[in-house]
């Protein structure tokens with residue numbers, strides 16, 4: 001069904017606005033970040049994640065990304081501080097990656113594209129539920145971590161990539177428990193923050209983005225593993241799940257703040 005959005009020429013980012021008008025809004029994500037336009041904001045406090053490893057539930061290939069979902073029925077795994085007011089509940093994490101190591105991230109920093117970008121999606125329980133939060137400007141907070149290919153891959157990402165073999169095709173889901181995503185954080189807490197949107201339809205402009213300055217390292221083999229996922233279901237031809245990133249959108253006068261000088 002080509003009407004469903006995706007990343008191919010007939011259903012990709014250039015056409016999302018046909019079914020999802022928000023895609024043409026003036027606070028869309030991702031964006032290119034140029035350090036010269038960033039404003040250091042000394043009032044930005046450090047952010048804190050307190051995640052319960054027991055909240056992790058399953059890992060799923062939804063044909064567009066591989067995502068880990070968490071129990072968010074109470075304040076069990078939350079993100080606080082930084083640009084946020086209150087505790088935002090962790091709902092899911094997922095990744096975006098390219099067909100080769102020289103691209104794949106959604107946000108671009110001083111012209112640099114990373115091999116992949118990991119997103120941890122949190123929502124503000126003051127809006128009742130996730131669907132309600134999507135409709136509020138302070139409804140959702142996404143922490144973005146850049147992945148670069150290097151020689152000393154971070155051991156913690158292994159856990160996610162080991163599960164890939166069990167979710168090769170669209171719709172495949174596997175148990176994914178006892179996982180604390182904060183082990184994926186880099187050493188530095190430095191971040192950029194700006195107001196934007198989901199980078200997938202329906203592209204609601206409800207997200208406070210918190211992008212970590214320091215990338216984490218993955219190995220070339222781990223990237224190849226990610227690229228072995230298929231967009232298609234079990235009994236369909238293999239269609240490599242790669243290049244599931246949206247190109248940068250117009251900044252439209254938005255200010256990107258930095259927690260660091």
Ligand SMILES: NS(=O)(=O)c1c(F)c(F)c(S(=O)(=O)CCO)c(N[C@H]2CCc3ccccc32)c1F
Nearest residue numbers: 064065067094119121142197198199200201202
């Ligand atoms: N880059 S991103 O952080 O904007 C972002 C994604 F890139 C992405 F792929 C997904 S998804 O759920 O895997 C597929 C779309 O539903 C979500 N999931 C969100 C988007 C809207 C929605 C609705 C219900 C549950 C989860 C989500 C997402 F927030």
Ligand SMILES: [Zn+2]
Nearest residue numbers: 094096119199
């Ligand atoms: Zn994402």
